[in-house]
Amino acid sequence: MSDTMNIEDYLAQGGVLTALGNVPARYRGELMRLMSSFVDSELAASAGFASSINFAPGIKERIAASRITLEKADHAERVLAVMGDFGTDTRRYQSQHDWAARVERDTDLGATRREGDMRLSVFHYPINGWTDAVVMKVLQGLATGVQMDELARVSYTPLAEVFREIAPREARHAELGLEGLGRIVGNGGQSEVQASLAYWRPRVAAGFGVANSARYDTQARFGIRHTPNETLLARWEKLVGEHLGALGL
């Protein structure tokens, strides 16, 4: 059993890596890019949701928002620890950006990132009230669910395991959002909800990236990604349709 194989062929055929010494240079770059996008997004999401705690109408909602704020930061820390194995200065990294900073509400960023801050563009927009926070949480929470299924298959096992641990808690965040949305709709908040849906829907959709992405092809070759952006986006749109439909929205 002495014959070996080019590591890229191995990865393309579904092989996985467990030790960072085996990671090829380009693989490393793409894996780091994916991890930093996740870490930055979670830190920005946590920072953004922190202010929503004070929008909460009651204790139950306050606890839900606090929990989301806490756990997003925890998830960022876990993935940042994997980056640390590759040499990232984790202490400096977490203070690189003002994670609570937001652009003006009516700015249109499309899918572009801001210099050096790899958060998904949706996390650059400000939340303007409790209903808005809940709607954003529902849409982005469902998107995260779709993304977690994809990320849990990443070919770098130490990272895949972190994502598998995180996934159920992220799913719970979306459930908390849906429970909150049900209460708002039950209390006659439909029109406010519709306005927030119109605002957040295209912004969350932009987070799935472009169709026929060349970067996706590179990442897929390494087993870092498995499902194209457009397929993930379609999955999310279907999920959103089902959940909103169930609430009569």
Next chain:
Amino acid sequence: MARFLPLKVTDVRRETRDAVVLTLAPRDEDRALFDFTQGQYLTFRRSFDGEELRRSYSICAGVDDGCLQVGIKRVDGGAFSTWANENLAPGDMIEAMPPMGKFSLPLDPNAARHYVGFAAGSGITPVLSIVKTVLRREPKSRFTLVYANRQISSIMFREELEDLKNLYLGRFSVLHVLESEAQEIDLFTGRIDAAKMTALFDRWIDPKSVDAAFICGPEPMMLTVAQSLRDHGLRDDQIRFELFASGQPGRAKARPVSKATEAGEGTQATVTLDGATRSFSMPREGQTILDAAIASNMDAPYSCKAGVCSTCRCKVLEGEVEMAVNHALEDYEVRAGYVLSCQSYPLTDRVVVTYDE
């Protein structure tokens, strides 16, 4: 950042003609740092003719063995493994980073699991650590090991595995598959391929009984075994892989360093990414290698742009660059020519870098 610490070689045991088992002892003050989880590995470093070499070897001891042991099989042309096999002696000091890697599942003393392991050649080392630990810490669990080797004389830990079978009677079984030695049962002769895997599942291992599988060996063998496990109903999170040491990158060659800044204002930069090479002119000041590559429509990886995360690491093959800030690369990486492209400005009128190495 992890750092290297001294370990004392307390025993060198010849395991086979071309493999040794080293027993290592950390200093008292480092002892806690070298506590390990079954299946982890140690990364060693040593200079050979002025070039620093790093090599990782799996720990073969169980967590309750009370010692730190690694198995090192000599690889043809491998400087480190040859040195370890031929020159290391008790009393020598060797440098290693604390244990790393995650080739294990959390232990549960109340669990009654059926684990299977597939190891080829020296791929046995981390699997042996898991076998010993699981059998001891989970008294109701059992382990089936499928172990492929070329011939009987090349089987590492053959006696130790026999002892374990006797110690954990009924809970541990080993199926030896030998490539070039006929055995009574045809199934156990030859190489592990898809047909052999199916036969194993038909006659020796009930796939439905398997809770988790560990695979360690060369890439093609791991792909074959993993695919067969999936075909027989195991989920990805039940299958653990550890790639063989042979897949590790070659030696990090030190580059000749000349710090002389060449006169002139512009630089001709050549950048390789994903096998494609582009050349362009860039200024000596005000623009980093990364920004210049991006400006030339190359999708070079980066994240923080502050010299902190190391996503943008590339290697300088020709010419000189200067990093404004480096919080991420270690000295040995810098000596080997790696730079953070988001912090690198050219010093020479020609610079050649690659993101592919």
